[in-house]
Amino acid sequence: MPVMEYIEAIRTAMKEEMERDDSVFVLGEDVGLKGGVFGTTKGLQQQFGEYRALDTPLAESAIAGVAIGAAMVGLKPIAEMQYSDFMFPATNQIISEAAKIRYRSNNDWSCPVVIRAPIGGGVFGGLYHSQCPESVFFGTPGLKIVAPATAYDAKGLLISAIRDPDPVIYFENKKCYRFVSDEVPEGDYAVPIGKANVMREGRDITVIGYSLPLHFAMQAAEELSQEEGIEAHILDLRTIQPLDREAILEATAKTGKVLIVHEDNKTGGVGAEVSAIIAEELLYELDAPIRRLCGPDVPAMPINPPGEKHYMLNKDKLKAAMLELARY
Amino acid sequence: MPVMEYIEAIRTAMKEEMERDDSVFVLGEDVGLKGGVFGTTKGLQQQFGEYRALDTPLAESAIAGVAIGAAMVGLKPIAEMQYSDFMFPATNQIISEAAKIRYRSNNDWSCPVVIRAPIGGGVFGGLYHSQCPESVFFGTPGLKIVAPATAYDAKGLLISAIRDPDPVIYFENKKCYRFVSDEVPEGDYAVPIGKANVMREGRDITVIGYSLPLHFAMQAAEELSQEEGIEAHILDLRTIQPLDREAILEATAKTGKVLIVHEDNKTGGVGAEVSAIIAEELLYELDAPIRRLCGPDVPAMPINPPGEKHYMLNKDKLKAAMLELARY
Amino acid sequence: MTRKGSVQQQTRHALLGLSDEDVVQMYETMMLARRYDERGQLLQRAGKVNFHISGITQEPSQVAMAFAMDREKDYFLPYYRDYGFVLAVGMTVKELMLSLFAKGEDPNSAGRQMPGHFGHKRLRIVTGSSPVTTQVPHAVGIALAAKMRGDRSVSLVSFGEGSSNQGDFHEGCNFAGVHKLPVIFVCQNNGYAISVPMSKQTAGRISDRAIGYGFPGVRVDGNDPLEVYRVFKEAHTRALNGEGPTLVEVMTYRVTPHSTSDNDLAYRTKEEVEEHKAKDAVPAFRAYLTEHGLWSDEREQELQSRLREIIDEATTYAERAPFQPVEDAFRYVYAESSAQREGR
Amino acid sequence: MTRKGSVQQQTRHALLGLSDEDVVQMYETMMLARRYDERGQLLQRAGKVNFHISGITQEPSQVAMAFAMDREKDYFLPYYRDYGFVLAVGMTVKELMLSLFAKGEDPNSAGRQMPGHFGHKRLRIVTGSSPVTTQVPHAVGIALAAKMRGDRSVSLVSFGEGSSNQGDFHEGCNFAGVHKLPVIFVCQNNGYAISVPMSKQTAGRISDRAIGYGFPGVRVDGNDPLEVYRVFKEAHTRALNGEGPTLVEVMTYRVTPHSTSDNDLAYRTKEEVEEHKAKDAVPAFRAYLTEHGLWSDEREQELQSRLREIIDEATTYAERAPFQPVEDAFRYVYAESSAQREGR
Ligand SMILES: Cc1ncc(C[n+]2csc(CCOP(=O)(O)OP(=O)(O)O)c2C)c(N)n1
Ligand SMILES: Cc1ncc(C[n+]2csc(CCOP(=O)(O)OP(=O)(O)O)c2C)c(N)n1
Numbered sequence A, B: 001m002p003v004m005e006y007i008e009a010i011r012t013a014m015k016e017e018m019e020r021d022d023s024v025f026v027l028g029e030d031v032g033l034k035g036g037v038f039g040t041t042k043g044l045q046q047q048f049g050e051y052r053a054l055d056t057p058l059a060e061s062a063i064a065g066v067a068i069g070a071a072m073v074g075l076k077p078i079a080e081m082q083y084s085d086f087m088f089p090a091t092n093q094i095i096s097e098a099a100k101i102r103y104r105s106n107n108d109w110s111c112p113v114v115i116r117a118p119i120g121g122g123v124f125g126g127l128y129h130s131q132c133p134e135s136v137f138f139g140t141p142g143l144k145i146v147a148p149a150t151a152y153d154a155k156g157l158l159i160s161a162i163r164d165p166d167p168v169i170y171f172e173n174k175k176c177y178r179f180v181s182d183e184v185p186e187g188d189y190a191v192p193i194g195k196a197n198v199m200r201e202g203r204d205i206t207v208i209g210y211s212l213p214l215h216f217a218m219q220a221a222e223e224l225s226q227e228e229g230i231e232a233h234i235l236d237l238r239t240i241q242p243l244d245r246e247a248i249l250e251a252t253a254k255t256g257k258v259l260i261v262h263e264d265n266k267t268g269g270v271g272a273e274v275s276a277i278i279a280e281e282l283l284y285e286l287d288a289p290i291r292r293l294c295g296p297d298v299p300a301m302p303i304n305p306p307g308e309k310h311y312m313l314n315k316d317k318l319k320a321a322m323l324e325l326a327r328y
Numbered sequence C, D: 001m002t003r004k005g006s007v008q009q010q011t012r013h014a015l016l017g018l019s020d021e022d023v024v025q026m027y028e029t030m031m032l033a034r035r036y037d038e039r040g041q042l043l044q045r046a047g048k049v050n051f052h053i054s055g056i057t058q059e060p061s062q063v064a065m066a067f068a069m070d071r072e073k074d075y076f077l078p079y080y081r082d083y084g085f086v087l088a089v090g091m092t093v094k095e096l097m098l099s100l101f102a103k104g105e106d107p108n109s110a111g112r113q114m115p116g117h118f119g120h121k122r123l124r125i126v127t128g129s130s131p132v133t134t135q136v137p138h139a140v141g142i143a144l145a146a147k148m149r150g151d152r153s154v155s156l157v158s159f160g161e162g163s164s165n166q167g168d169f170h171e172g173c174n175f176a177g178v179h180k181l182p183v184i185f186v187c188q189n190n191g192y193a194i195s196v197p198m199s200k201q202t203a204g205r206i207s208d209r210a211i212g213y214g215f216p217g218v219r220v221d222g223n224d225p226l227e228v229y230r231v232f233k234e235a236h237t238r239a240l241n242g243e244g245p246t247l248v249e250v251m252t253y254r255v256t257p258h259s260t261s262d263n264d265l266a267y268r269t270k271e272e273v274e275e276h277k278a279k280d281a282v283p284a285f286r287a288y289l290t291e292h293g294l295w296s297d298e299r300e301q302e303l304q305s306r307l308r309e310i311i312d313e314a315t316t317y318a319e320r321a322p323f324q325p326v327e328d329a330f331r332y333v334y335a336e337s338s339a340q341r342e343g344r
């Protein structure tokens, strides 16, 4: 299997789905001629023409709203939000419309739209090019939300999102674009929405998370294994809505010690729900309090390098938290 | 002390603060001449003139954004969202702007705005006049969020919100408007933001929540006390951001059995964070899994009466859950 | 109804390409909407339903615009006062009543949504919500789909003048302008957004906004249904010819309170309302038909009793119909897999 | 610079009420902004800073509009290319450099935000964010405050033409129109929103949108700073007279890539860029001054060496300045109580 960058996996998924199905198209700011500010849609306009890789006016509510309209009549739009920080103008279209179309029409209408939005920091983007907005949309019934950490999942989940009959928010991680490469099958395969994945087997502590910080956890786990003989069990949620409850409970039961990680700030994040599920279902299997290691509860990360570094999760922070939990 | 309806307490707080401080004003759809679609601002335009109870165009992002601008230069605007269901067009102004103004300017600028929004169902409002959007804004650093359950707190928290130097979302409950009446002091008093309140002392189980469902919990608690001798300890969070961690932990420690209630849907709600705090800090004091009784994970409640009733929390649902927990 | 054709042998409607049957049908549809709406008000006052929102005096223009559309191909995104419109494109009174009573058989939402929240896939009436103006970008997306597929289909979206102050109006219109999409934006300007009069909503003319988007904006008297028809027919032709969108501002007036929850005399006078009631286009349209020998007192009587029957029957049916079973209240959050469906 | 005053004894700038010192100062400020901006590009290329966003060729109009404002009373909501503007209203190059290097002493944000995200309370430069157009309703709110308090203060807000397609543009303009608020909306139309050319952004003229809001919209050549000054002076006077807002569309061109992260040759040609570079107003304005005996090669030399010194000094200072201590990185999420402050 060829090794591929995460960003390339995203592009490939779009390209192949667009080849397979005429009704798939991508729209957003700069996605056409320029091929996206990160290059994610590079080549698509050249291959599929102006409309199937459509440069839109700078107006996120319209990007989402137009995509929703097109989806309601049978197209399969992929609406790109240039940065997830800039998807808030589209909140009403996403929460009031996309999420409720099937329910409010009692299954008469549906809205198979994909909304792609790059999340995360560590790219010297400052307050408004680094945010993780998952918790704003998380918990909205009617939406599905995925957040791949690997190139394999990036392609497989995007294929699933495009084919899904309901609206899917696809949170891709900017830092992963070129930092993460792994084996990606050629051609058609799908990673099912709603299924978590065990990234690493272990018996001592369980780490549950999604997106970029899992790579820090994996690095920390290797070091802890070699240095301390501590074996971490690592679960990649992959889909954050709906959460894979069985997988969460299984991974918890495996070690009885859970650390939840995400870059989105701690309070009200996805981690709170994961913790609450465990506290509700598996309290007596726990050998330690449920820990969360997340972004700090400040509006966003500063752009100055020490401030950014201070804000971001990294291998060392993960390692310290994992070690502490293991020793609990 | 006079007994007052919850809605009257809200109106009184605005009126008295507007009398006390010229810079306080209210703006929103129909808040002026009509006095609000619920009558919350009745009489204010007559008393304070057109501008201090200002009828705005139908445009929530502008209502929030104009209020933010005015707040940045020293006014104290109260921006009314007619229904909380209709505040989503203002999400970007609230999350990207109000919440981040102090932080991004390193304390040079600030944004003392209050955003009032009626939440909750049980009023035959259907999908879009019944929602609880707390979880969308909850967890956004830089925002404070209050959600009073009593007339006393409705007035006292609104006064605090108006005087607060930072943005405060004030979630008032539509069903409470006339369903809830209690003693409200005349004149000036403030209920501090960030402080929960023990509504009922008990030794058997702890109920933690906010807004309307607490009244069902209180009714259920009385019945359980008389019928089963079960004494529930009931904590009204009142402020949902920042959460009163000490009060949560104290109330938990009191009984070791916790039920969290809110009308907002369960997944990703405020209750998840409350549960996660407990699971992180007080795991070994628990005598039962942490339960949550919340709105179902569906887009919103239907308007047809059986459907609405089926959706809503009520005394009986609370009682059953409390009894089950007590017997655990 | 004021101007007469200068060519004496042709009626005004014939000049517009409308047959005698068409205008009679238009009249009957206006009257059907009117009677349905009045019944809705009565039912609410009688405590049979919780809520009704009225489109009275807006129906003549709604019906006229529907008649200018291709009712086999176009997509419709009406707003909550559009009874005249949805009836004209194929919704039945029974279906409206089922929605008013919030019953399970209601095709709009199975009694989940408020009345006036239309949706009917077979009729290409696109499901709508309460937050105003969100449907504007949807209509643009549907028009984009038509353009991409080469379908000869137009989308028509309507909204109030208050709602035209939302950002989604701007973003949707501008997007459609860029790509010359086949969409008609209809602002039904009835003078109020609940209690807020035009003068506090905008300092401009809604139709003038089209200038900034590079397509035509037309203001038309909503009490002149034939002129409304003409304007929409033209807009429809432009759309089909690839000439792009049109913004139509239909000047009308809301003679009822905003909804059954509103007391409008808190913010306007009875006189103002009466003045506008006098301009009602329904009797004027009847007079036009009569003048051209297309209508008579007998036909009117027949129509009224026929409508009463239809509405009575629909009311009885809807009142007796069951609510959606509560076991189904939480269905269709997502598509159901066949496994899920079988499990029920 | 093309037209000459018909009254030969009065210069064009004198006719506008600008003194000789004013125009000289305008020129010096344009040049300062230009040199600062060029240095920013250099520093980024040299790897000294991560990111720079340029306003080159937009400075002449930015400076002109600032000179038409009351720099003691007005509120300013610039956008990220407004170096010429913020320098003209009192920000120093040192402050800009501190922001470029993201250092703790930066008054805009203590090095938290990207460069080009201005904010300076003492100068009434209102803190801005990255999501475009959010500042438009803020400017309206500030103008509303001025009206409510009876302050003779105007707010000026600028944004790109791409950004004018956001809903907040529409909602803000419309609100200001209703209440005839003292606000000036400035669209700096530089032809591109990153890679998207005007033709894919809108089919209309931005200035025409004002018609729909009931206030004047003016299009002005950004390469003619004196005409820009005239237009803004007029808008300012209207605002102070209670006549309401003005929308000004300044026609300019972005000669640099969108930012240092962009490769503009992926979507436009070198020729197109060169064509516009040739229209640069800075040398033209110098020629105008020279023509009127207000400038000379010596003064130019003196200016250039003075600017180099200022910029060198600021660069050195900013480069050496400390970052905000990481212990302070999480401060000011909320107002700090005195207790909190003492605890530190
Ligand atoms: C986003 C949003 N804000 C507020 C409301 C509440 N609301 C319902 S109708 C209405 C007035 C609409 O006025 P207009 O657009 O003129 O339509 P009309 O009712 O006059 O036909 C308002 C404020 C809403 N439905 N959606
Ligand atoms: C809401 C939002 N969406 C997207 C972006 C990313 N972005 C930054 S600048 C820009 C283009 C702005 O174009 P224009 O308004 O014409 O200003 P210019 O850069 O040309 O001066 C875009 C898309 C953003 N900052 N905010």
Ligand SMILES: [Mg+2]
Residues within 6 Å of the ligand: C160, C161, C162, C188, C189, C190, C191, C192, C193, C194
């Ligand atoms: Mg109206």
Ligand SMILES: [Mg+2]
Residues within 6 Å of the ligand: D160, D161, D162, D188, D189, D190, D191, D192, D193, D194
């Ligand atoms: Mg531009």
